Amino acid sequence: MRCTVFGTGYLGATHAACMAELGHDVVGVDIDPGKVAKLADGVVPFYEPGLEDVLQRNLATGRLRFTTDYSDAAAHADVHFLGVGTPQKKGEYGADLKYVHAVVDTLAPMLERPAMIVGKSTVPVGTAAALGIRAREQSKVDVEVAWNPEFLREGFAVQDTLRPDRLVLGLDHARERSAWVEQTIREIYADLIAAEIPFLLTDLATAELVKVSANAFLATKISFINAVSEVCEATxxxxxxxxxxxxxxxxxxxxxxxxxxxxxxxxxxxxxxxxxxxxxxxxxxxxxxxxxxxxxxxxxxxxxxxxxxxxxxxxxxxxxxxxxxxxxxxxxxxxxxxxxxxxxxxxxxxxxxxxxxxxxxxxxxxxxxxxxxxxxxxxxxxxxxxxxxxxxxxxxxxxxxxxxxxxxxxxxxxxxxxxxxxxxxxxxxxxxxxxxxxxx
The missing domain is CATH 3.40.50.720 (NAD(P)-binding Rossmann-like Domain)
Structure with missing residues (x-):
């Protein structure tokens, strides 16, 4: 299947390379020409065990390429994965969604046929629904937004993409084309589903909350034992x-x-x-x-x-x-x-x-x-x-x-x-x- 991945940082580059490894025709997109040039040459601009081998292997087969050209990406596929960063706002606790919005605002007007934007980035609950409205307001064709959160551990990102603990897909069930989105994503992950990786179908809000809830739980577990550690030090x-x-x-x-x-x-x-x-x-x-x-x-x-x-x-x-x-x-x-x-x-x-x-x-x-x-x-x-x-x-x-x-x-x-x-x-x-x- 033909798909694009917007953002070639840690999440995006890993997802793009691994989708190609699963046999799909993938274009990775980024506004940073330096990142794009490195990846196109088979060089991962960060350290992640095993990723460079996957990248180089799929560049060699022609299943994977990288570009800064949004119009090229829009024409390439109907499935667009969103993997840009959502850093903490300066001076605030909230997530900065400017990169997410920039992708949607640039891509949506270029779409020439019905398409889906599938979020991988970690975003505040309610973002996906708002992005669906935002994308459709700017596009002359039908655009669906779904959310498929990532659960990558640095150091194990390739393994976690190709054999994850679970796959979660959040859909806007009120949309008539939600069944099309589900079927397409099932086809993209067919090898994983065949390997009996659990596939959980949810609404948009639940899919968004799964990732932040998982991280909040892990952080709580770490801080719990460190709080107990303070008591141990006193006793x-x-x-x-x-x-x-x-x-x-x-x-x-x-x-x-x-x-x-x-x-x-x-x-x-x-x-x-x-x-x-x-x-x-x-x-x-x-x-x-x-x-x-x-x-x-x-x-x-x-x-x-x-x-x-x-x-x-x-x-x-x-x-x-x-x-x-x-x-x-x-x-x-x-x-x-x-x-x-x-x-x-x-x-x-x-x-x-x-x-x-x-x-x-x-x-x-x-x-x-x-x-x-x-x-x-x-x-x-x-x-x-x-x-x-x-x-x-x-x-x-x-x-x-x-x-x-x-x-x-x-x-x-x-x-x-x-x-x-x-x-x-x-x-x-x-x-x-x-x-x-x-x-x-």
Whole structure:
């Protein structure tokens, strides 16, 4: 089937490449000629394991191409996936929909035959219905809007697109052509449905709420264990063992119960804030008031690690030499958007320390956000003459470290495990001062 994908960032580029992998004829569209040129050359402009192979394979078959030309895209297909970003508004909690609106406002007048716009982006509830009206007001042909939210995990995006946990499709059932939309989307995902991936058909509002509700739940689970971690710190209990015990309860599960520095990235923080903002607009702000505390707990963990670093340096960070291992918000990603690791590095520098950061994939992105930090090309370079070492992203390279790896280069044998990913017994037995979050 012929389809287009608008937006070639993390979501759009992944979706375009994976739709081609499923056998469809795909055009990826973006207003940024630099992104388009890179993708057309088979280069993914961000780090995502496995994606470049999928991209290059489908460029070679001719099933996938990229363009900046909206008219080309409008003529190419009747199915247009919307995968642009919905960042947090500056100075507000709400989502900025300017990129979503720009695609619809540009595409709709160019359509020459009935078409559908299928949203993948995370948007406030009510957006899809409003976009349907907006698109039809500007188009001379019939335009249907449906919502098919993504559930991608950075580091596993290809897997999550080609073999997702579920497919959700929201339709405007009052529209006469909703059956056409459903049938078309079923054909696009025929291989996934044949593989018995659950296919859930909903109304537009439910489909929009599924994604933000999922992110709000995950954020709540992470902040819950971090709140318990604070109690563990006050009592001498071990939050890791506590989480293991909780995880055996099938109603709770162990995933997302890792206490530590907290969540970040381009989804969870801005999505729960947008959820709060939209709920307030709908008069239901009391229903999600707890998310404000979820956000507060998460941000408090960052300050906690800065305080731990100061204590490790004798009470003051002024003039201290601090090594930060990790800049991406999670391993297997180069994404530093709202990264707890990079945020902590910046705060420590503001307290007067000399901070050197190393990350296997995210150094260049970090340099653009925090150009005043020092950046290293290896663990040993970052830890050279360090007064304290902070492990803030749980890359395998860091979790595999041993005291013997760092003994020759550090000035003081002190380590803060911001992700509780190291063996505290091993480090203490080697004479290091080890500090974790929520662990004795």
């Amino acid at each position: 001498g209990a071990d939050v890791t063992m506590l989480a293991d015990a909780l995880g055996y309860d099938a109603r709770i599960g162990r995933r997302f119960l890792n206490a530590g520095l907290g969540f970040g990235g381009g989804c969870l923080p801005k999505d729960i804030r947008a959820f709060m903002a939209r709920s307030g607009e709908l008069g239901a702000d009391h229903a999600v008031a707890f998310l404000r505390e979820v956000d507060n707990i998460n941000m408090r963990r960052r300050t906690k690690v800065v305080d731990m670093a100061a204590r490790a340096c004798g009470g003051s960070l002024l003039g201290a030499n601090v090594a930060v291992l990790g800049a991406a918000f999670k391993p297997e990603s180069d994404d530093v958007r709202d990264s707890p690791a990079l945020n902590v590095a910046g705060m420590i520098q503001l307290h007067g320390a000399v901070v050197t950061v190393y990350d296997p994939k995210a150094v260049e992105n970090s340099r653009r956000v925090f150009p005043t930090l020092n950046y290293a090309t290896s663990v040993s370079e970052a830890c050279d003459r360090a007064d304290v070492v902070l492990v803030l992203t749980e890359w395998n390279e860091f979790t595999a470290l041993t005291p013997a790896d760092l003994d020759p280069v550090v000035r003081s044998r002190s380590i803060i495990d911001g992700r509780n990913c190291l063996n505290s017994t091993t480090w203490r037995a080697a004479g290091w001062v080890y500090a974790g979050l929520g662990t004795p």
